[in-house]
Amino acid sequence: MSFIRKFIAQESARRRDVLLAGAYGLAGIAAAGMPLGALAQNQNRPTVAWSYRDRNNPYWHSVVSGGESFLESAGLKKSDLVHLLNNGSSEKSLADIKALLTKTGGRAAIACDANDAPNCRPIVESVQKAGGYVSTIWNKSADLHPWDFGDNWVSHMSWSDEGPAEQTARILFNAMGGKGAIVGIGGIASNNPAIERRTGLMKALKDFPGIELLDYQPADWATQKANQVMQGLLTRFGNKITGVFCANDAMAYGVLEALKAEGRRLPMVAYDGNAEAVDLVIKGELLATCFTNPYWGGGVTAALAYHAAIGTFKPSQEPREHREFYGPTIVVTQKDAAEFKKKYISSTPVYDWKDFWGPSRGPIKYAAKS
Known part of the structure; x- marks a missing residue:
């Protein structure tokens, strides 16, 4: 978990830097x-x-x-x-x-x-x-x-984050046996991905009446803030929390550190497919992440x-x-994480940067106006 503590220290330094930089x-x-x-x-x-x-x-x-x-x-x-x-x-x-x-x-x-x-x-x-x-x-x-x-x-x-987020939420709920209580850690509230990932979670919840959402709080995509938010949720809800939905990997690192401090380990899903998160999926410390x-x-x-x-x-x-x-989006689970790491992390695919739309997944779709 040393890399998690490093993330938290880096974010503290960045906040100091941006306050100083604001003078310029x-x-x-x-x-x-x-x-x-x-x-x-x-x-x-x-x-x-x-x-x-x-x-x-x-x-x-x-x-x-x-x-x-x-x-x-x-x-x-x-x-x-x-x-x-x-x-x-x-x-x-x-x-x-x-x-x-x-x-x-x-x-x-x-x-x-x-x-x-x-x-x-x-x-x-x-x-x-x-x-x-x-x-x-x-x-x-x-x-x-x-x-x-x-x-x-x-x-x-x-x-299109809504569908993959719903998929990861279902992975979490199934791992919990379809019952228990979760907390959600979200990104910046006005961010499109934060909105879509929460929407995906809420859609999945409709099919799992045995899962209770205790609270969903923004942690602004930040490791340290997620650590602090999770500490507060653990104080409020204690052992009632039996699962965690994180809207990105960086926040999941902060949540894992908060859980470690309490001597707890909970099923959790995240998003982004970062190298560290994929390693955590391989180890079983995360159930899934999504690679974009x-x-x-x-x-x-x-x-x-x-x-x-x-x-x-x-x-x-x-x-x-x-x-x-x-x-493009790929959901990464323990079943396929090792193969995914080999293809996308251990080696970097070579892309033709003039093929502007090759890996894309079609036009953006908007909800119909009522």
Whole structure:
């Protein structure tokens, strides 16, 4: 469990860092040590940036590693990627992107997770106004679409989390023998994946009347906060808790540490398919996790923004299923975890970064309006 304690220590350090960084206008870029505009001045290429939460999180590390792999395939260096680290702040995400656009004169190709759905609109409006290009993942509102922003909002990729989350919840409930009481640990409340994963859990609960949901609390995707939330839930409910649903792997690590401190071990499921979580599935400490191939997602998102910026393709001439689409998801259980690790973790699949939509799972679908 040493890696769990390391996660908690890292998150404490990150919170201190972002408070200090707030005193500066563009902390994410400064921290990256990247001379802004270097790419725009070199061969007239756009500056390429990834705006994301933090790289200490294995999920985001994999995302950005994919982005770096794409850059190398395009004849650039890993160090050419500008890292806009928002540390979970939507305000910082928007401020850093605006600063990048100003510094580069809009000559930028940006890959971005807006951090929460409401923040997506001001980001894409800022990019369009500056004449830059952006491809987004995960978070946007249902009434907001890339094709309403011409070519500048290149694409949006999300993952259909509701079904896989329901599947993992059913794995948890079956392991509990269809009876008992669980707690849920969720992500940032306004995040699309947090909403969908909770919805999946609630759907599964309808078929298991013997399972009681004692409480569901957000822990903002963070290991340390999940540790604190779980400590509070253990104080409130004690031995009544017989299972745990976690909306991502990083939070599951904090929950496991809280349980260990109480000398307890409970059936639990998580989400993201991080290397550490897959090892925990192999060991039987997690029942299941879900893999969304963040490496491919990070690479192809950067690739789409870059190729639109240099004119390789014109987004507005693409069908709508190429502008909004689902990424792939694989549910990982103990039965298949070793084989999964061999294919996706011990070795990294080689991707053609010009095959923008190969592994995708079709157009994003929205609930019908009543």
